[in-house]
Amino acid sequence: MIRGLLKGLAKTLQQMFRPPITIQYPEERREVSPRFRGRPQLVTDESGNAKCVACCLxxxxxxxxxxxxxxxxxxxxxxxxxxxxxxxxxxxxxxxCQEACPKGAIRLSQEYELAQYQRKELVYTKERLMEGN
Ligand code: SF4
Ligand code: SF4
Incomplete structure (x- = not known):
């Protein structure tokens, strides 16, 4: 029993002198994987209009x-x-949605900070979906 306790304490001591793996979010942020799927975004053309042709696919x-x-x-x-x-x-x-779109008009962005206090704030209109292009 004592042996197990000492082993546990040694492990704790060992970890105490290692650099922390946690970060101070939101001041510090880790890079997001390019494969990450975040908030859907409507893609715009050169004139700033949505590329969407309303095919509903x-x-x-x-x-x-x-x-x-x-x-x-x-x-x-x-x-x-x-x-x-x-x-x-x-x-x-x-x-x-991104895979089905024939016009490349919708994609999943890297945005992940989407928490809201009210459910209705999670309803994104066309204008909000076009943000971040
Ligand atoms: S297909 Fe629907 S559920 Fe899937 S990412 Fe697009 S909007 Fe979200
Ligand atoms: S599939 Fe593409 S073009 Fe069709 S409605 Fe959706 S976003 Fe628009």
Whole structure:
């Protein structure tokens, strides 16, 4: 029993002189893996408009049905989303929307600080989804 106790104390002492592996978040941050899937983001073109053509493939494939789109048509018969909403309280960050999109108009960004006090703040509108391009 004493032997086990001494062994445990030796291990503790050994760890005490090693550099800490923890960091002082949020002042310090670790690099995010390029494979990390964070907040979905609507990609914009050179003029700052969403590349989305409101085909609704992403909304159809989304497993928790977190995406709602209202398609509209412009003067030149081009399709665009009059409204594009993602409820992040339902999103499971699977990346299916990004894979299904034929226009590369939606991707999963590296943003991970998404905590909110109210559930309604997790409902991202088109304008919010276009942030960070
Ligand atoms: S990442 Fe997955 S769950 Fe989230 S919006 Fe895209 S398809 Fe839906
Ligand atoms: S799949 Fe792409 S183009 Fe189609 S509605 Fe979704 S984001 Fe827009």
């Amino acid at each position: 992403c909304a159809t494939i989304c497993p928790p049905q977190a995406i709602s789109i209202e398609p509209a048509e412009g003067e030149m018969h081009e399709k665009y989303p009059a409204s594009f909403v993602i409820d992040l309280s339902r999103c499971i960050y699977c990346g299916f």
